[in-house]
Amino acid sequence: AQSVTQLDSQVPVFEEAPVELRCNYSSSVSVYLFWYVQYPNQGLQLLLKYLSGSTLVKGINGFEAEFNKSQTSFHLRKPSVHISDTAEYFCAVSFQGGSEKLVFGKGTKLTVNP
Amino acid sequence: DGGITQSPKYLFRKEGQNVTLSCEQNLNHDAMYWYRQDPGQGLRLIYYSQIVNDFQKGDIAEGYSVSREKKESFPLTVTSAQKNPTAFYLCASSIDLPTGASGELFFGEGSRLTVL
Numbered sequence: 001a002q003s004v005t006q007l008d009s010q011v012p013v014f015e016e017a018p019v020e021l022r023c024n025y026s027s028s029v030s031v032y033l034f035w036y037v038q039y040p041n042q043g044l045q046l047l048l049k050y051l052s053g054s055t056l057v058k059g060i061n062g063f064e065a066e067f068n069k070s071q072t073s074f075h076l077r078k079p080s081v082h083i084s085d086t087a088e089y090f091c092a093v094s095f096q097g098g099s100e101k102l103v104f105g106k107g108t109k110l111t112v113n114p
Numbered sequence: 115d116g117g118i119t120q121s122p123k124y125l126f127r128k129e130g131q132n133v134t135l136s137c138e139q140n141l142n143h144d145a146m147y148w149y150r151q152d153p154g155q156g157l158r159l160i161y162y163s164q165i166v167n168d169f170q171k172g173d174i175a176e177g178y179s180v181s182r183e184k185k186e187s188f189p190l191t192v193t194s195a196q197k198n199p200t201a202f203y204l205c206a207s208s209i210d211l212p213t214g215a216s217g218e219l220f221f222g223e224g225s226r227l228t229v230l
Contacts, residue, residue, distance in 0.1 A: 009154065034218070043118075043204055043221030044157075066161065090156065102219060106156035 002027050002095045008021035012090040014113050015083055021108045023091030032094040033074040034102070035065055039087045047089070050074065061085070086112045116141045116154075120205050120222035127192075127199070127229050129179060135190045135225045137205035145210060146188040151202040190215065192227060200229045207212055 007022040025031060032051050036044040048059025057065040065076045074091060091105040119225030127133045139146065142226045149157040163182040169200025170191050182188055188207075192199045203226075206219040 028230070036219075039228075041224070043120075043206075043223045045221065046218050049218060101159055103160070104157040106154060 002029075002093075002103065003111045004091055004093045004103050004105040006091050006108050007106050009106065010109045010111070012015070012044045012111045012113060013081055016080050018075065018079050019081050019110065021089050021091075021110065023074045023076065023105060025072050025074070025091075027093070027095050030096040031095065033065075034092040034094075035059065035063070035074070035076050036092060036093060036104075037061075037087050037092045038090065038107075044090060047076070068070075081110075083112050083114060086110060118205055118207055118220055118222035120203075120225050123223065123225060125225060125227050127227060129229055130194045132191055133199075133227065134194050135192070135203055135205075135227070137188045137190065137222060139186050139188075139205075140219075141209045141220060142185070143207035143209055143220070144185070145208045146182070147206045147208075148172075148178070148190045149190070149204045149206065151224075152202060159205055160190065161227065187217065199227055201228050 003026045005024045012021050034049045035047040037043045037047050047063050048057045049058045050067045057063045063078050067074050088107045088109045090107045092102050094102050119158050121136045147162040148160040151157050157176050160178050161169055161172055161180040163169035166185050169180050179191045200222050204224050205222045208219050
């Protein structure tokens, strides 16, 4: 079955600390991978995406993610977070050759404390 | 500025009433989507449309209806048959379907529906 799992529903960190938000997927076909961010009471905006090529992808606001095919993971990282990074982060996967839908994880709420 | 406009931002409804949420885009995108967001549930797909006058059910279409009479517009009606309609509704569009080379979705700012 094709699925997306975000392992942590909430991640609290202190300002300037590094953070990793985890995303794993299950698929027997090729995938496209995305991370979106949602600030309170707003829509989602794209942080970064992996379609092909280099497995290390850099996005906006200093975030990056690494595609690991053998571990079926696409974890999001930032070396030093700011208060303004407090938001909910969603991993999403497009399964190629199958259903024409983007499947979202349930989200990880990142809270950056001073 | 190109983007997606959803209205109203907040909406209150009495039980038994139908309500229509508006979604307009000026990005010239072919595909449009409606998602429902509940706390801790992520985003669940209600309906999507690839082209004008054509749309498909998503994972939770029961109690909802849509139309796509114009490329830029994709309104969602929450009917009285929807048993638990209180939620945050997000409209999105994309150049093509997620299986296409782009796959990126552009989202509106959402409409929060509360049933009293």
